[in-house]
Amino acid sequence: MKELEKRIQADGRVLGKDILKVDSFLNHQIDPQLMQDMGMEFARLFASQGVTKILTVEASGIAPAVMAGLALDVPVVFARKSKSRILTDDAFTADVYSYTKQTTNQIRVDKRFLIGDDRVLLIDDFLANGQALLALKTIAEQANAGIVGAGIVIEKSFQPGRQNVLDAGLTNIHSLARIAAFEDGQVIFMNEEDEEVDC
Amino acid sequence: MKELEKRIQADGRVLGKDILKVDSFLNHQIDPQLMQDMGMEFARLFASQGVTKILTVEASGIAPAVMAGLALDVPVVFARKSKSRILTDDAFTADVYSYTKQTTNQIRVDKRFLIGDDRVLLIDDFLANGQALLALKTIAEQANAGIVGAGIVIEKSFQPGRQNVLDAGLTNIHSLARIAAFEDGQVIFMNEEDEEVDC
Numbered sequence: 172m173k174e175l176e177k178r179i180q181a182d183g184r185v186l187g188k189d190i191l192k193v194d195s196f197l198n199h200q201i202d203p204q205l206m207q208d209m210g211m212e213f214a215r216l217f218a219s220q221g222v223t224k225i226l227t228v229e230a231s232g233i234a235p236a237v238m239a240g241l242a243l244d245v246p247v248v249f250a251r252k253s254k255s256r257i258l259t260d261d262a263f264t265a266d267v268y269s270y271t272k273q274t275t276n277q278i279r280v281d282k283r284f285l286i287g288d289d290r291v292l293l294i295d296d297f298l299a300n301g302q303a304l305l306a307l308k309t310i311a312e313q314a315n316a317g318i319v320g321a322g323i324v325i326e327k328s329f330q331p332g333r334q335n336v337l338d339a340g341l342t343n344i345h346s347l348a349r350i351a352a353f354e355d356g357q358v359i360f361m362n363e364e365d366e367e368v369d370c
Numbered sequence: 371m372k373e374l375e376k377r378i379q380a381d382g383r384v385l386g387k388d389i390l391k392v393d394s395f396l397n398h399q400i401d402p403q404l405m406q407d408m409g410m411e412f413a414r415l416f417a418s419q420g421v422t423k424i425l426t427v428e429a430s431g432i433a434p435a436v437m438a439g440l441a442l443d444v445p446v447v448f449a450r451k452s453k454s455r456i457l458t459d460d461a462f463t464a465d466v467y468s469y470t471k472q473t474t475n476q477i478r479v480d481k482r483f484l485i486g487d488d489r490v491l492l493i494d495d496f497l498a499n500g501q502a503l504l505a506l507k508t509i510a511e512q513a514n515a516g517i518v519g520a521g522i523v524i525e526k527s528f529q530p531g532r533q534n535v536l537d538a539g540l541t542n543i544h545s546l547a548r549i550a551a552f553e554d555g556q557v558i559f560m561n562e563e564d565e566e567v568d569c
Contacts, residue, residue, distance in 0.1 A: 238402070249398065
């Protein structure tokens with residue numbers, strides 16, 4: 172998505188060899204118009220999939236997910252994070268390991284909000300190692316819901332996230348921006364023709 | 371806002387004497403169309419205030435805030451919660467005590483995202499005791515920004531939140547639904563004519 176790539180080039184900050192900060196428009200300060208444009212792009216990409224529900228995780232997934240939900244006219248469920256592993260019969264749960272923070276969070280979704288008839292679109296802000304996406308997949312599977320695919324805002328394609336989720340059987344992954352590398356503090360995107368190979 | 375009141379009547383669940391669960395459309399599962407309608411209502415209420423930025427707090431404030439930001443064409447900043455009190459020169463911080471959870475969280479906003487020229491609209495999902503709103507006010511004040519008022523989705527008017535924030539000097543508080551009481555598990559709203567008395 173060219174608008175997003177331009178925004179990353181203009182306002183993203185590359186830190187170290189593998190960190191991209193986009194807190195000026197995506198995950199701390201938010202540009203609502205960009206979110207709406209991304210939501211409409213997700214809706215276009217998954218228009219034929221019969222999506223009945225969007226599943227994301229708090230907090231940074233909420234804005235793009237809600238805009239996609241608006242465009243697809245379906246409810247959005249955001250999984251809640253908890254540092255403690257709470258056992259309950261009322262919720263689907265999964266663990267998410269964060270390589271950045273080296274911590275494990277449990278994420279949870281109330282069982283009332285995912286059912287076996289749902290066709291779920293997973294949405295998240297980043298795909299790096301794939302841990303959050305795998306946890307969302309686990310939760311949808313606990314509900315016996317169908318998963319139509321995953322919509323990602325920014326994919327760091329030099330990290331193993333896409334391969335990890337493909338290996339776990341998740342297909343139809345669309346990322347609005349795919350980063351091939353950081354070079355001298357600049358963001359290098361994958362070529363357009365590389366973008367849809369496994370979708 | 372009649373649409374919101376009807377939704378609360380239909381899908382809200384009253385638990386005990388003072389808890390209203392709205393997790394089926396606001397703070398766990400989200401109805402994107404309702405969020406957009408609320409965002410447009412916030413935009414109408416604060417249209418003349420010269421808002422330059424919306425400030426909310428993760429996670430439940432994000433959806434209504436982003437929709438208000440879209441309607442007002444301004445950026446949204448969500449304060450991040452942290453259980454640990456991190457000292458830093460880079461962020462404005464304030465403490466929020468939760469009466470429900472009996473815990474104190476620090477909320478923080480990167481100093482790059484609030485400036486003295488900003489005219490800030492505070493948005494949050496609930497006004498009960500006013501602690502979150504007071505913390506957002508503190509953060510805007512640390513930036514020397516102007517505060518144009520506060521937009522609340524659901525106010526529990528039988529709790530002291532509104533008086534607490536008025537006592538602290540925050541004015542122009544608009545709540546889309548004001549709950550007078552819970553009676554026999556039913557939600558009683560304040561009369562329309564009561565709604566704008568101190569705005």
